[in-house]
Amino acid sequence: xxxxxxxxxxxxxxxxxxxxxxxxxxxxxxxxxxxxxxxxxxxxxxxxxxxxxxxxxxxxxxxxxxxxxxxxxxxxxxxxxxxxxxxxxxxxxxxxxxxxxxxxxxxxxxxxxxxxxxxxxxxxxxxxxxxxxxxxxxxxxxxx
Amino acid sequence: xxxxxxxxxxxxxxxxxxxxxxxxxxxxxxxxxxxxxxxxxxxxxxxxxxxxxxxxxxxxxxxxxxxxxxxxxxxxxxxxxxxxxxxxxxxxxxxxxxxxxxxxxxxxxxxxxxxxxxxxxxxxxxxxxxxxxxxxxxxxxxxxxxxxxxxxxxxxxxxxxxxxxxxxxxxxxxxxxxxxxxxxxxxxxxxxxxxxxxxxxxxxxxxxxxxxxxxxxxxxxxxxxxxxxxxxxxxxxxxxxxxxxxxxxxxxxxxxxxxxxxxxxxxxxxxxxxxxxxxxxxxxxxxxxxxxxxxxxxxxxxxxxxxxxxxxxxxxxxxxxxxxxxxxxxxxxxxxxxxxxxxxxxxxxxxxxxxxxxxxxxxxxxxxxxxxxxxxxxxxxxxxxxxxxxxxxxxxxxxxxxxxxxxxxxxxxxxxxxxxxxxxxxxxxxxxxxxxxxxxxxxxxxxxxxxxxxxxxxxxxxxxxxxxxxxxxxxxxxxxxxxxxxxxxxxxxxxxxxxxxxxxxxxxxxxxxxxxxxxxxxxxxxxxxxxxxxxxxxxxxxxxxxxxxxxxxxxxxxxxxxxxxxxxxxxxxxxxxxxxxxxxxxxxxxxxxxxxxxxxxxxxxxxxxxxxxxxxxxxx
Numbered sequence: 001x002x003x004x005x006x007x008x009x010x011x012x013x014x015x016x017x018x019x020x021x022x023x024x025x026x027x028x029x030x031x032x033x034x035x036x037x038x039x040x041x042x043x044x045x046x047x048x049x050x051x052x053x054x055x056x057x058x059x060x061x062x063x064x065x066x067x068x069x070x071x072x073x074x075x076x077x078x079x080x081x082x083x084x085x086x087x088x089x090x091x092x093x094x095x096x097x098x099x100x101x102x103x104x105x106x107x108x109x110x111x112x113x114x115x116x117x118x119x120x121x122x123x124x125x126x127x128x129x130x131x132x133x134x135x136x137x138x139x140x141x142x143x144x
Numbered sequence: 145x146x147x148x149x150x151x152x153x154x155x156x157x158x159x160x161x162x163x164x165x166x167x168x169x170x171x172x173x174x175x176x177x178x179x180x181x182x183x184x185x186x187x188x189x190x191x192x193x194x195x196x197x198x199x200x201x202x203x204x205x206x207x208x209x210x211x212x213x214x215x216x217x218x219x220x221x222x223x224x225x226x227x228x229x230x231x232x233x234x235x236x237x238x239x240x241x242x243x244x245x246x247x248x249x250x251x252x253x254x255x256x257x258x259x260x261x262x263x264x265x266x267x268x269x270x271x272x273x274x275x276x277x278x279x280x281x282x283x284x285x286x287x288x289x290x291x292x293x294x295x296x297x298x299x300x301x302x303x304x305x306x307x308x309x310x311x312x313x314x315x316x317x318x319x320x321x322x323x324x325x326x327x328x329x330x331x332x333x334x335x336x337x338x339x340x341x342x343x344x345x346x347x348x349x350x351x352x353x354x355x356x357x358x359x360x361x362x363x364x365x366x367x368x369x370x371x372x373x374x375x376x377x378x379x380x381x382x383x384x385x386x387x388x389x390x391x392x393x394x395x396x397x398x399x400x401x402x403x404x405x406x407x408x409x410x411x412x413x414x415x416x417x418x419x420x421x422x423x424x425x426x427x428x429x430x431x432x433x434x435x436x437x438x439x440x441x442x443x444x445x446x447x448x449x450x451x452x453x454x455x456x457x458x459x460x461x462x463x464x465x466x467x468x469x470x471x472x473x474x475x476x477x478x479x480x481x482x483x484x485x486x487x488x489x490x491x492x493x494x495x496x497x498x499x500x501x502x503x504x505x506x507x508x509x510x511x512x513x514x515x516x517x518x519x520x521x522x523x524x525x526x527x528x529x530x531x532x533x534x535x536x537x538x539x540x541x542x543x544x545x546x547x548x549x550x551x552x553x554x555x556x557x558x559x560x561x562x563x564x565x566x567x568x569x570x571x572x573x574x575x576x577x578x579x580x581x582x583x584x585x586x587x588x589x590x591x592x593x594x595x596x597x598x599x600x601x602x603x604x605x606x607x608x609x610x611x612x613x614x615x616x617x618x619x620x621x622x623x624x625x626x627x628x629x630x631x632x633x634x635x636x637x638x639x640x641x642x643x644x645x646x647x648x649x650x651x652x653x654x655x656x657x658x659x660x661x662x663x664x665x666x667x668x669x670x671x672x673x674x675x676x677x678x679x680x681x682x683x684x685x686x687x688x689x690x691x692x693x694x695x696x697x698x699x700x701x702x703x704x705x706x707x708x709x710x711x712x713x714x715x716x717x718x719x720x721x722x723x724x725x726x727x728x729x730x731x732x733x734x735x736x737x738x739x740x741x742x743x744x745x746x747x748x749x750x751x752x753x754x755x756x757x758x759x760x761x762x763x764x
Contacts, residue, residue, distance in 0.1 A: 039753055041751055122763045132754070134754075135750060136753075
């Protein structure tokens with residue numbers, strides 16, 4: 001069960017839906033930010049489970065305010081929110097984020113999986129460092 | 145020094161071979177050196193002895209005197225000579241056998257007594273085994289039978305009784321060798337027996353700890369019940385339980401099935417086949433004798449008729465003779481039933497020529513009988529034959545039945561042969577269809593055989609179809625077997641052939657156990673390329689009471705073998721499948737699946753993505 005989609009008072013997309021920045025995908029009534037990874041995964045059988053593990057190393061010019069999302073075929077399956085306000089004007093906050101998702105009930109066949117991050121820090125762009133990864137694994141019944 | 149006894153028979157005390165025979169309560173003592181041909185002596189005394197012998201001989205029935213003379217003059221064993229007193233063969237053999245009953249007995253000691261170069265003698269008591277040798281006189285015409293019986297128990301532990309009253313002449317073991325000195329009517333058998341060792345199993349060697357140097361381990365020794373010592377080379381540190389588990393693994397059990405169980409069953413089947421071949425050979429020999437005697441039947445029958453009153457005196461023979469006479473009359477009557485028709489039929493096949501064809505139809509029925517003191521033979525042959533011989537073709541059809549029977553003192557044979565044949569021969573083809581059946585029963589003192597063989601054949605030049613079935617049952621008293629063998633075969637030329645062989649055998653083998661086996665072989669061959677399928681099933685309960693059952697399917701198309709084996713042994717049920725496989729439905733496994741390799745994506749499939757370069761995410 002995914003953590004509830006975070007809603008902020010200053011969320012520019014609140015109540016709007018529509019597309020997120022940076023070409024990110026959109027879901028019904030929420031913005032998932034910028035797509036970091038997008039993959040099409042061919043699920044072999046219906047009774048299996050998908051395990052998704054997304055990792056990103058992030059740097060901010062000031063505070064660490066962002067949210068990460070894992071969506072499958074447009075549906076949100078996992079979120080992670082960071083809201084760390086630092087004291088300095090240019091605090092240069094940095095941290096990694098790992099989002100896991102364990103999904104059952106998906107039909108066999110192709111599915112589009114997206115890992116995205118939305119920057120909620122108004123004082124500068126959030127940088128996702130090279131080497132960030134995403135793993136998608138179909139766990140068949142013998143492995144579950 | 146010569147003396148005259150009151151009865152007139154002279155003897156010399158210092159050169160006497162005394163033979164005492166109680167006849168009418170009177171003892172006879174004679175000097176064999178006085179008998180011509182028995183050594184040098186005084187001529188007058190020899191004449192006296194001969195006169196005495198002639199006189200005494202007149203007192204005694206001729207056949208008893210012959211016994212006396214054979215024993216005294218010609219050194220025949222008493223029993224052998226006495227066997228002539230009876231006309232009954234069994235009594236003759238029993239009487240003759242007595243004189244050769246002097247068995248010898250002894251033991252073989254396996255103990256070691258060795259003296260080394262220092263003069264130290266080492267004595268190691270070991271087992272010992274009885275041995276025995278015996279002789280017996282047997283009828284010469286029974287030599288083959290005796291040799292066969294003894295050969296049948298080669299390498300078979302048997303109880304040999306030299307004399308049931310003497311323990312040293314009762315040996316449980318094997319015969320070492322035997323030989324037969326074949327005589328004209330009686331033969332001498334020499335047999336030596338080696339027994340099993342009589343020693344008890346040696347007690348296990350134990351050494352008290354106080355006699356062992358070094359540190360005594362805790363709990364006296366390594367406890368290997370739970371786990372094998374890690375430095376034990378024999379099991380390389382593998383836990384004992386694992387070693388035991390491996391020992392009963394399917395692979396090892398499969399090896400046992402392939403290398404021990406199935407060969408044992410095959411061995412039993414081979415033994416059954418050998419016994420069948422032996423029984424068949426005996427039946428063939430009996431049939432050959434029957435045919436040989438029938439060939440000479442006219443002479444034999446005439447002689448029997450001419451000399452019936454003087455030569456054949458026993459009631460059985462007389463009865464046989466009466467039957468022969470009756471059968472001769474039947475023969476004459478049957479001959480009248482024979483019919484034959486021939487015709488020459490001219491016909492015109494063209495304007496300028498005339499050809500003829502020959503046809504013939506023959507129905508014959510003949511019966512032949514032969515009986516003498518030793519054997520009775522009957523044969524009946526019914527035949528229907530038709531022939532056509534023309535300019536371009538010849539045809540023949542034949543339906544016949546031959547039934548023969550033979551009875552002798554120690555064997556009997558019955559055989560019936562049915563045949564239906566049709567053939568056509570032209571200048572460029574040969575066509576033939578044939579159905580045959582042979583039913584045969586044969587018995588002798590140690591073998592019984594029943595056999596039925598059916599054959600259907602159709603051929604046209606080099607193409608042929610053939611179906612045959614042979615069913616048989618055989619026993620020698622200890623070994624019993626029943627077998628059905630069938631073959632279906634189709635062949636065109638030398639390169640194309642298809643064949644199905646089926647064999648089912650049930651065996652009781654005293655050396656292996658109780659065995660059943662069925663084998664079906666399918667074989668297709670085309671120009672050297674061969675495809676085969678074999679279905680095999682067998683059950684075995686061996687002499688130790690261990691039971692095994694198996695089924696094996698094998699397919700070989702030349703590029704790899706697929707095999708499925710199912711079996712049940714003392715460890716339980718198991719199966720083994722060789723070759724690529726697929727299960728269309730679900731597979732339920734109650735136990736554990738163990739595999740060192742799984743196919744790609746068998747358990748999971750994964751995708752990994754990595755961000756190649758940093759990226760900037762603006763606010764919002």
